[in-house]
Amino acid sequence: xxxxxxxxxxxxxxxxxxxxxxxxxxxxxxxxxxxxxxxxxxxxxxxxxxxxxxxxxxxxxxxxxxxxxxxxxxxxxxxxxxxxxxxxxxxxxxxxxxxxxxxxxxxxxxxxxxxxxxxxxxxxxxxxxxxxxxxxxxxxxxxxxxxxxxxxxxxxxxxxxxxxxxxxxxxxxxxxxxxxxxxxxxxxxxxxxxxxxxxxxxxxxxxxxxxxxxxxxxxxxxxxxxxxxxxxxxxxxxxx
Amino acid sequence: xxxxxxxxxxxxxxxxxxxxxxxxxxxxxxxxxxxxxxxxxxxxxxxxxxxxxxxxxxxxxxxxxxxxxxxxxxxxxxxxxxxxxxxxxxxxxxxxxxxxxxxxxxxxxxxxxxxxxxxxxxxxxxxxxxxxxxxxxxxxxxxxxxxxxxxxxxxxxxxxxxxxxxxxxxxxxxxxxxxxxxxxxxxxxxxxxxxxxxxxxxxxxxxxxxxxxxxxxxxxxxxxxxxxxxxxxxxxxxxx
DNA sequence: ATAATACACGAACAATTGTTCTGTGTCAAT
DNA sequence: ATTGACACAGAACAATTGTTCGTGTATTAT
Numbered sequence: 001x002x003x004x005x006x007x008x009x010x011x012x013x014x015x016x017x018x019x020x021x022x023x024x025x026x027x028x029x030x031x032x033x034x035x036x037x038x039x040x041x042x043x044x045x046x047x048x049x050x051x052x053x054x055x056x057x058x059x060x061x062x063x064x065x066x067x068x069x070x071x072x073x074x075x076x077x078x079x080x081x082x083x084x085x086x087x088x089x090x091x092x093x094x095x096x097x098x099x100x101x102x103x104x105x106x107x108x109x110x111x112x113x114x115x116x117x118x119x120x121x122x123x124x125x126x127x128x129x130x131x132x133x134x135x136x137x138x139x140x141x142x143x144x145x146x147x148x149x150x151x152x153x154x155x156x157x158x159x160x161x162x163x164x165x166x167x168x169x170x171x172x173x174x175x176x177x178x179x180x181x182x183x184x185x186x187x188x189x190x191x192x193x194x195x196x197x198x199x200x201x202x203x204x205x206x207x208x209x210x211x212x213x214x215x216x217x218x219x220x221x222x223x224x225x226x227x228x229x230x231x232x233x234x235x236x237x238x239x240x
Numbered sequence: 241x242x243x244x245x246x247x248x249x250x251x252x253x254x255x256x257x258x259x260x261x262x263x264x265x266x267x268x269x270x271x272x273x274x275x276x277x278x279x280x281x282x283x284x285x286x287x288x289x290x291x292x293x294x295x296x297x298x299x300x301x302x303x304x305x306x307x308x309x310x311x312x313x314x315x316x317x318x319x320x321x322x323x324x325x326x327x328x329x330x331x332x333x334x335x336x337x338x339x340x341x342x343x344x345x346x347x348x349x350x351x352x353x354x355x356x357x358x359x360x361x362x363x364x365x366x367x368x369x370x371x372x373x374x375x376x377x378x379x380x381x382x383x384x385x386x387x388x389x390x391x392x393x394x395x396x397x398x399x400x401x402x403x404x405x406x407x408x409x410x411x412x413x414x415x416x417x418x419x420x421x422x423x424x425x426x427x428x429x430x431x432x433x434x435x436x437x438x439x440x441x442x443x444x445x446x447x448x449x450x451x452x453x454x455x456x457x458x459x460x461x462x463x464x465x466x467x468x469x470x471x472x473x474x475x476x477x478x479x480x
Numbered sequence: 481a482t483a484a485t486a487c488a489c490g491a492a493c494a495a496t497t498g499t500t501c502t503g504t505g506t507c508a509a510t
Numbered sequence: 511a512t513t514g515a516c517a518c519a520g521a522a523c524a525a526t527t528g529t530t531c532g533t534g535t536a537t538t539a540t
Binding site for chain 3: 272273274285286289305306307308309
C-alpha cells in the first residue's frame, strides 16, 4: 500500500472516516481498532492506531485514552476547535521538555544590544527558538533566557558566524571564564568575549585562540548585557 | 435497597436510563457496565447486568453480545419493534425451556390406562405435546411426565371433555387433594378424581361440585396410575 | 550513499470489560 | 415452617480491546 506523504487526507484516511460513520450509523456505537483494521485490510492494530492518531491530530476524530469504542467523528464545526485543543495539549505535554526562548532581535557589532526588558514576558519577540531542556544546565531558569540572532561576520573571533543564534541569560555582572555579551563605550561596539577580571582591568578574550585579547581599563565603560549560554548554528548544506 | 416486585420501571431502571442518555450525550459513547454500577451505587457487575437484561426485555435498550459499550437507548418508536424481536428470539433460545411430553395413548372410562413403562424414554409415543417449562412447577422432572388423550364424555364430572389432553406424573400413591387417574377394579373403569384418604376408606371427589363422591372401601381395588399435572383443552371454534 | 521519514506487520502485554457462578438475605405465598 | 422468586454482592473467568515495542521496507531528502 503506502500512499500519503506529509499532509492531507489520504485514501486510507477517507476510508476510515467513511467506515466510522457507517458503522456508527448501523450499530449505534463505534468500531474497535481491529474492526477498523478489517474494514480497510490492515493487519496490524498498531497501524490503525497510527492512522487514528493522524486523524485525531487533524481534528477529524477524537477519542479517549484506554476506553474501548470511544472514537467520535467530529463535525467540521468541531474540527477547528478540537484541532486547536490538540495542539495546545501536545505543546503542554512537552512544556517540561522543550522550552521556547524568545528571539529579541539582532546583535550587530556596531550597535548596542536591544535592551532586554526586566520582564521578558512582556516583550514581543520576533520569534522563538525551541531548546530541549536537556541541553541546558538543570538549574537554568527559562524566564531569564533570551536569544539574539547574529548579523555580520564581526564576531568570528568568538567563533560565532553570521546567522548564528546566541542564547543569553540576563546578567549585569560576570565571573571569570564566563562568555559574555558586552557593550564597549569607548569603542562603540558590541562583542562576545570570555570575561576575566584582573587586578585593575578586565581582559576580554576571544574564543579564537589565534587572536589577542582586549583590555578594558575603565570598568565603567564596559556594560555586560548577558552571559552566553549557548550558540546555535543551523548549518545548511549549500546547494552546489 | 430492593424495590421492584414484578413489573414496571423501578427507580433503578429510571436512573440507569437517565445515566445512559446523559453519558451518551457527554461522551459520545455508552458507558461500561462498571461505570453504570458506579453511577447508581451498585457494587456488582452482575446486578447491573441483571437490570440491563430487564431493560432490554422491556425494550428500552438494546445491546450486542460481548461487545463493550454497545448499549443503545431506544426511542419509543423502536421500543415496540424491539420488544417483539426479543420475545421471538427468547422463544427460540428457550428450546430448553420447552419440554415435549409424550402422548402415550387414549384414556377411556371403560378401559384401563395404557401402562406407562417404568422408563418412559423407551416408549414410542403416539405424538407429543409441548409444554412451556414455565407452566410447570419448577421442580417437576420432565422424565416423569406423560400425557393421555381423553376419549369420550365420561369424564365430564372431572371437568374434562372429549378430546382434552391430560398430563400426568407417574405415581403409585397420592396425597390428599391430589387429582389422580385411577383404575377401579370393582367398577372396571378409569376415572379422574380428587383423592382424599379418610379413616378406613378413600373418597374420590369429582371436580364438578354438583356431583357426589365415590367411596372406595378396599384400598387394594384402587390403582393410582398417576397424578394429574395439567389438563389441556385446545378449543376450536366450530364453524357454524 | 546515507540518513531521516513515512508506512507497515506482528506479537506481546496490560486494561478494560462482559459473562457466569456461588452465596446471602428478604419477602410473599403456601 | 418451608419454598420459591427476587434483589444483591463478590469473585473468578474469558474475551475484547487499546497500547507499545521491535523490526522491516520503501520513499525522500541530504
